[in-house]
Amino acid sequence: MASQLYMDKMQLRQNYRNLWHTDLMRAIQADPPYCCFALWCGPCVSYLLRKRALYNDMSRYVCCAGYMPCSGRCGESKCPELCLATEVFLCFANSVASTRFLLQDEFNIQTTRCDNCIIGFMFCLSQLACIFSIVAMIVGSDEISEASQLLSCLSDLVYCTVCACMQTQHKVEMDKRDGKFGPQVMAVPPVQQMSRLDQAYPPTVGYPPPAYGQPAGYPPPQAQGYPPAGYPPPQAQGYPPAGYPPAGYPK
Numbered sequence: 001m002a003s004q005l006y007m008d009k010m011q012l013r014q015n016y017r018n019l020w021h022t023d024l025m026r027a028i029q030a031d032p033p034y035c036c037f038a039l040w041c042g043p044c045v046s047y048l049l050r051k052r053a054l055y056n057d058m059s060r061y062v063c064c065a066g067y068m069p070c071s072g073r074c075g076e077s078k079c080p081e082l083c084l085a086t087e088v089f090l091c092f093a094n095s096v097a098s099t100r101f102l103l104q105d106e107f108n109i110q111t112t113r114c115d116n117c118i119i120g121f122m123f124c125l126s127q128l129a130c131i132f133s134i135v136a137m138i139v140g141s142d143e144i145s146e147a148s149q150l151l152s153c154l155s156d157l158v159y160c161t162v163c164a165c166m167q168t169q170h171k172v173e174m175d176k177r178d179g180k181f182g183p184q185v186m187a188v189p190p191v192q193q194m195s196r197l198d199q200a201y202p203p204t205v206g207y208p209p210p211a212y213g214q215p216a217g218y219p220p221p222q223a224q225g226y227p228p229a230g231y232p233p234p235q236a237q238g239y240p241p242a243g244y245p246p247a248g249y250p251k
Contacts, residue, residue, distance in 0.1 A: 022169055030172045035164050038165075046099065049174070059077075062076055063076055063087055096167060103174070107177070132147055
């Protein structure tokens with residue numbers, strides 16, 4: 001039952017809508033110093049990233065972020081720092097993967113096909129190196145033994161490189177979460193404020209589209225009745241004025 005739930009969760013991650021801020025191919029370009037730090041001191045980086053992923057609240061820590069059968073059964077609540085240190089040193093690969101799953105489930109992040117191919121190549125190469133080592137021990141051939149050693153070295157190199165890039169990817173994503181990239185220069189306006197292709201004029205504020213030949217953005221002229229309001233002027237309402245025509249004017 002638990003394995004089925006894990007499989008369903010992995011399938012669900014493929015349908016998440018968001019993407020990583022940087023993929024594995026460009027992780028070293030996003031933060032070269034941190035990638036080097038993750039390459040030479042992977043367990044330390046894994047410890048720091050898991051703690052940061054938990055918002056520095058170690059009371060929320062569970063072994064392997066709750067994604068393994070041993071999660072919650074190792075006495076994490078009594079000494080979470082020691083349990084996390086044990087996890088990153090003894091189960092380094094699981095610690096990196098657990099932090100990745102934690103971030104994916106929190107922010108609905110899916111892994112791109114390119115990243116899946118890189119991770120899959122890393123696993124296949126390690127399995128192939130293991131098979132060659134077993135065959136070399138059984139057969140006792142020097143050629144197969146040398147090939148297995150070469151494959152093991154290549155597998156270790158790919159494994160360390162991919163894990164370093166993966167942890168850099170996690171770090172960049174949490175930098176984005178914590179707002180360390182600064183404010184955006186230009187944000188996409190809301191849909192109701194975006195001009196459409198079928199609009200002949202730019203949107204105006206409180207006015208309908210202007211008439212043909214009138215500059216855009218001006219209010220339309222107000223319709224005036226005839227005669228205009230206020231006509232006749234007040235002084236002309238008593239027409240003819242008093243004392244007109246003058247006395248002695250012929251009628």
